[in-house]
Each structure stands twice: as C-alpha cells, then as structure tokens.
Amino acid sequence: DQQVKQNSPSLSVQEGRISILNCDYTNSMFDYFLWYKKYPAEGPTFLISISSIKDKNEDGRFTVFLNKSAKHLSLHIVPSQPGDSAVYFCAASAGTGNQFYFGTGTSLTVIP
Amino acid sequence: EAGVTQFPSHSVIEKGQTVTLRCDPISGHDNLYWYRRVMGKEIKFLLHFVKESKQDESGMPNNRFLAERTGGTYSTLKVQPAELEDSGVYFCASSQRGNTEAFFGQGTRLTVV
Numbered sequence: 001d002q003q004v005k006q007n008s009p010s011l012s013v014q015e016g017r018i019s020i021l022n023c024d025y026t027n028s029m030f031d032y033f034l035w036y037k038k039y040p041a042e043g044p045t046f047l048i049s050i051s052s053i054k055d056k057n058e059d060g061r062f063t064v065f066l067n068k069s070a071k072h073l074s075l076h077i078v079p080s081q082p083g084d085s086a087v088y089f090c091a092a093s094a095g096t097g098n099q100f101y102f103g104t105g106t107s108l109t110v111i112p
Numbered sequence: 113e114a115g116v117t118q119f120p121s122h123s124v125i126e127k128g129q130t131v132t133l134r135c136d137p138i139s140g141h142d143n144l145y146w147y148r149r150v151m152g153k154e155i156k157f158l159l160h161f162v163k164e165s166k167q168d169e170s171g172m173p174n175n176r177f178l179a180e181r182t183g184g185t186y187s188t189l190k191v192q193p194a195e196l197e198d199s200g201v202y203f204c205a206s207s208q209r210g211n212t213e214a215f216f217g218q219g220t221r222l223t224v225v
Contacts, residue, residue: 002154004154032212034212034213036216041218042218042219043116043118043203043205043216043217043218043219044155044203044216045216046213046214046215049212049213089154089155091155093212096210096211096212097143097160097162097167097207097209097210097211097212098160098168099145099157099160099168099171100145100147100155100157100214101154101157102147102154102155102156103154104152104153104154105154
C-alpha cells in the first residue's frame with residue numbers, strides 16, 4: 001500500500017506563473033518531508049525539505065507547505081522557469097536516517 | 113567533492129544471468145541506501161546500510177538480491193539469477209549520519225530480456 005501519493009502525473013504551466021505540486025501521505029509517523037527533482041537519465045536531486053514541526057519552508061523560488069491535519073504537502077514554484085521542467089518526487093521519512101517513501105512523481109512542463 | 117557514483121549506467125542481461133551493480137557513496141557518508149524504480153512507478157526502498165552493517169533490508173524483494181558494503185565504503189547489489197520483473201532503474205543514495213537529506217547517484221538502468 002502506497003504511503004505517499006502524488007495524484008497528478010503531469011502539470012503544465014506558463015513561464016512566469018506559479019506551479020503547485022501536491023502530495024498526500026497516510027502515515028502519521030512521518031516527521032520529515034522532502035521534494036526531489038529529477039531530469040531524464042539523472043538521479044533525483046534534493047530540492048527542499050520540511051520538518052513536521054513547521055508548516056512552511058521557503059528557499060528562493062521554492063516554498064513547501066505542510067498541513068499535518070490533512071496529511072498534505074505542496075510545493076510552490078514562483079515564478080516558474082523553463083529550466084524547472086522535470087519530474088518532481090515527494091518523499092517522507094519517519095525518523096532521521098530512515099528510508100524514504102516516495103510518491104510516483106509529477107512531470108512538470110513549463111511552457112516558454 | 114565527488115557525488116554518489118554508480119556503475120554501470122546501463123546493463124542489459126538475459127533472464128537467468130547474474131548482474132552486479134556498484135555504488136560509491138560520498139566520502140564520509142555512513143548511510144547508504146538502495147532504491148529501485150520500475151517504469152512509471154514510485155521509487156521504492158530496497159535496503160539501508162549504516163557503515164558496513166545492514167540497518168534495514170525490509171525492501172529487498174527476495175533472496176535473489178544480495179547487497180554488501182565492504183568496509184563501510186562502496187556497496188554492491190547482486191541479482192542472481194535475474195528475472196524479467198527485475199528490470200528498472202536502481203538508485204543508490206548516501207547521507208551523513210544524523211542527516212535526513214540523501215544524495216542520489218545517477219542510477220543504473222537494468223533491462224532483463
């Protein structure tokens with residue numbers, strides 16, 4: 001049973017607009033959440049993370065929001081750029097150093 | 113600083129053959145993980161080493177998969193004998209002890225025909 005779900009397999013956004021990628025999880029023991037970005041033929045690259053004690057973390061154009069009561073997190077990219085086109089994976093873990101549980105990924109296309 | 117390196121980048125083998133994948137983690141990273149992504153699906157955990165010890169191998173599919181980490185440095189993942197359903201991209205990741213963010217290698221694409 002998948003514990004981390006990304007229900008949108010793909011998303012297209014105009015350059016300069018906001019991209020919102022969503023992720024839901026089922027395990028209330030998860031206390032650390034991450035977003036990874038993946039280009040074709042490359043491994044996932046860490047993008048941004050958030051601990052369960054926070055509800056928002058911002059890094060430049062990237063912001064992650066966590067809603068623990070809804071078991072939902074989202075990644076906002078603003079403004080979106082063509083170079084942001086990639087597959088984005090949501091991941092969660094329960095405890096430091098433990099395995100990540102990944103979603104199936106959302107393919108983002110930013111249209112110039 | 114070198115990142116996580118995986119060899120080979122691609123491997124095509126016949127069903128029943130043996131394949132060994134190698135991962136060189138970032139120097140000094142005690143945690144080493146193996147993950148696998150089957151086409152279009154999620155990236156699934158296989159196992160976790162802390163130095164040379166297996167911390168968690170709950171994701172290993174069956175006893176055809178054998179992972180080792182010699183001296184707490186590089187790791188190998190052997191599949192013997194390979195089956196068609198073993199096809200996928202195998203990722204290795206490493207992290208420092210006490211850190212949650214893991215750095216991934218580029219992956220090995222394994223195709224069993």
